[in-house]
Amino acid sequence: xxxxxxxxxxxxxxxxxxxxxxxxxxxxxxxxxxxxxxxxxxxxxxxxxxxxxxxxxxxxxxxxxxxxxxxxxxxxxxxxxxxxxxxxxxxxxxxxxxxxxxxxxxxxxxxxxxxxxxxxxxxxxxxxxxxxxxxxxxxxxxxxxxxxxxxxxxxxxxxxxxxxxxxxxxxxxxxxxxxxxxxxxxxxxxxxxxxxxxxxxxxxxxxxxxxxxxxxxxxxxxxxxxxxxxxxxxxxxxxxxxxxxxxxxxxxxxxxxxxxxxxxxxxxxxxxxxxxxxxxxxxxxxxxxxxxxxxxxxxxxxxxxxxxxxxxxxxxxxxxxxxxxxxxxxxxxxxxxxxxxxxxxxxxxxxxxxxxxxxxxxxxxxxxxxxxxxxxxxxxxxxxxxxxxxxxxxxxxxxxxxxxxxxxxxxxxxxxxxxxxxxxxxxxxxxxxxxxxxxxxxxxxxxxxxxxxxxxxxxxxxxxxxxxxxxxxxxxxxxxxxxxxxxxxxxxxxxxxxxxxxxxxxxxxxxxxxxxxxxxxxxxxxxxxxx
Amino acid sequence: xxxxxxxxxxxxxxxxxxxxxxxxxxxxxxxxxxxxxxxxxxxxx
Numbered sequence: 001x002x003x004x005x006x007x008x009x010x011x012x013x014x015x016x017x018x019x020x021x022x023x024x025x026x027x028x029x030x031x032x033x034x035x036x037x038x039x040x041x042x043x044x045x046x047x048x049x050x051x052x053x054x055x056x057x058x059x060x061x062x063x064x065x066x067x068x069x070x071x072x073x074x075x076x077x078x079x080x081x082x083x084x085x086x087x088x089x090x091x092x093x094x095x096x097x098x099x100x101x102x103x104x105x106x107x108x109x110x111x112x113x114x115x116x117x118x119x120x121x122x123x124x125x126x127x128x129x130x131x132x133x134x135x136x137x138x139x140x141x142x143x144x145x146x147x148x149x150x151x152x153x154x155x156x157x158x159x160x161x162x163x164x165x166x167x168x169x170x171x172x173x174x175x176x177x178x179x180x181x182x183x184x185x186x187x188x189x190x191x192x193x194x195x196x197x198x199x200x201x202x203x204x205x206x207x208x209x210x211x212x213x214x215x216x217x218x219x220x221x222x223x224x225x226x227x228x229x230x231x232x233x234x235x236x237x238x239x240x241x242x243x244x245x246x247x248x249x250x251x252x253x254x255x256x257x258x259x260x261x262x263x264x265x266x267x268x269x270x271x272x273x274x275x276x277x278x279x280x281x282x283x284x285x286x287x288x289x290x291x292x293x294x295x296x297x298x299x300x301x302x303x304x305x306x307x308x309x310x311x312x313x314x315x316x317x318x319x320x321x322x323x324x325x326x327x328x329x330x331x332x333x334x335x336x337x338x339x340x341x342x343x344x345x346x347x348x349x350x351x352x353x354x355x356x357x358x359x360x361x362x363x364x365x366x367x368x369x370x371x372x373x374x375x376x377x378x379x380x381x382x383x384x385x386x387x388x389x390x391x392x393x394x395x396x397x398x399x400x401x402x403x404x405x406x407x408x409x410x411x412x413x414x415x416x417x418x419x420x421x422x423x424x425x426x427x428x429x430x431x432x433x434x435x436x437x438x439x440x441x442x443x444x445x446x447x448x449x450x451x452x453x454x455x456x457x458x459x460x461x462x463x464x465x466x467x468x469x470x471x472x473x474x475x476x477x478x479x480x481x482x483x484x485x486x487x488x489x490x491x492x493x494x495x496x497x498x499x500x501x502x503x504x505x506x507x508x509x510x511x512x513x514x515x516x517x518x519x520x521x522x523x524x525x526x527x528x529x530x531x
Numbered sequence: 532x533x534x535x536x537x538x539x540x541x542x543x544x545x546x547x548x549x550x551x552x553x554x555x556x557x558x559x560x561x562x563x564x565x566x567x568x569x570x571x572x573x574x575x576x
Contacts (some may be wrong), residue, residue, distance in 0.1 A: 112539070112548045175559045187544060213555055215564035220532040227565060236570055243574065251566065 007519050019521055022490030030114035031521065032099045033416070037122050038143075039096030040409070042124060046088030047402075049132070051478050053081035058440075060457050060476035061467050074457035075134065075143035082146035083163075086263065087170045087491070088128050090397065094266040095120075095177045098205045101412060102181060104512040105199045106192025106520060107528045111185040116171030121177035127169035134159035134166075145455060147252055148223065150237040150245050154230050161231070164223045171216040178209035179217075188509065196287060199510050201408075203290050204269025206391035207297045211258045211265075214301075219255040222248060224260045227519060246311055253304035261300045263397060264364075265293055267404025271357045274411050275339050277508040279346030292331035292338075296392055299328045312385040317318040318377045325375035336361065351503065352426035358406035359399055359434045370445065385455075388448025394441045406433075406484070412500045413488065419495035423495060425487050432480035437471025470510035 015023035019025045019034065029035050050133055056077050060068050061360065069077070099117065103110055111117050134141040139157020141146070154160060185206050191416075197208075225247070235241025237248040268289075276283045283289065293379040305313060305321035313321075348354070370392040374380050381391060414420050448454075452463045459467065498517040501508065515523055539545050 115553055122573050175556075179555045179559075181551050182555060183548050186551060187547050214562065217559050218566050221563050221570075223564040225570060236574055247570065247573070251570070254537075410539070 032103050032111045036096045036099030039092045042095035043089050044240035050084035053077045058471040062471040071457045090263045090401050105202045107511045108188035109524050111180050113180050117201040120173045123169050123173040127166045131166040134162050164227045171220045183207040190527045201269035201270035204265045208265045215255040216256045222251040223337045255309045255319040257304045258300040263401045274353045274357040275342045277506045279343045281346045284341035291333045295331040309380045351412035353407045355430045356403050363399030386448035387444045387452045390454050391444035414498035421491035428484040436473045436477035443470045
């Protein structure tokens, strides 16, 4: 088998087992662990920048009327909060986890293309500096929402081309990261590790990487055409010139819906690693989990129209998008069932990664169910553009994607640092997050059902009470996140020594647990044999 | 070359990695221009 060559064909340059010192270690990093660390730190910084924008939004919405910021700046906050959280926080966090864990899980010495790995990371700080600098240019940042619908998005000043360039850079970075993941998994697995023996996290990332390569160019194409409409006199999306603004929505959501799965499939992989470990049982239906992820990925390409029901479309199209969207509940249900069956009669223990994984299971399901409600065409006409939609996608992305990331960090952090972290602090972080994420987002369902529109800085007095509750939840959730970097810094600096298995007594499966903690700077110079 | 870099020495593995990366890169670029070409075509019909 081709992969058997890895062991005697890869070596570490100069046979140094120590990283370079100083800034060079990071600027010229080609080691997957260093690059993974940079991605994770970057995403944490972006999480707090995007989070501070969310705090501005919730502060303004604490009571009706205009209090703190002018409406234009409020719109800039909603737009940039989304762009930063999606492209700056969630996606780079998953790429960071992939960089750290995929080579360790498949028994490879590094990612297949280490220098491209360096390049794909270092694009990001420039992209987001450019994006954030739009807040300071004349006319302010783009304020038309992260969907960049024309003609609204084109009504920005100098910020518009800067944003388009930043989106291109983010896309290039994502595509290069995806290529690296696919090429690593397909060529550098340890001897004997067939695809079906591969851990679920690596599997979820393999499928996610194909999604990225398929849809990021579509977004890039769409925003390039926005640019030509704005500066070069074309009218692709300009109704005044014979173009079709609805066409942009189709293209955007052809990217946008798979993008939603790009942000959740790796979390599915992480949860599929954690639940068996802390249930002390193998994952129930592991093969069906892989097929379920693949089915969800396939379906993500044919459901984009459900974002556009209110635009108007033929009844046959409405039915198709409604049915195909509901069909996603089948593979998702398989996953939820299998996770539950994995825990059933298991010998459960509730360490921080397990707590986050269980919260993911319950709270992501709430987001999934409200998604089913939104898929129903006549119901969608009622919910469209209301806070119900905001509640839905935040349930998917915060206790879904972000809890998945936190579960992964809490699971593998001792393997990265060699130290156990402060369990009490981690559990405090979990309980505060789990309680206040619900205080923050659950009332938004009520607001939406009562008709409160999204993306507005002011609202009718009848919505006051639940907005106050939601804002209090938001501030508490935001403050409780400060515990996370404190805990990570403590863990990096010292703590109880972690064993190779880390979670003693759980007997976790996977090659990463065969390495000592911390994982050596160069691992699997000799490939392990999988039987 | 960085001291942190792990080099792949086997030529056939190197070739597979290079071809895989190039193939996926070409696919991404083709999708980028292909979608724009599709829209240009649609805007004329």
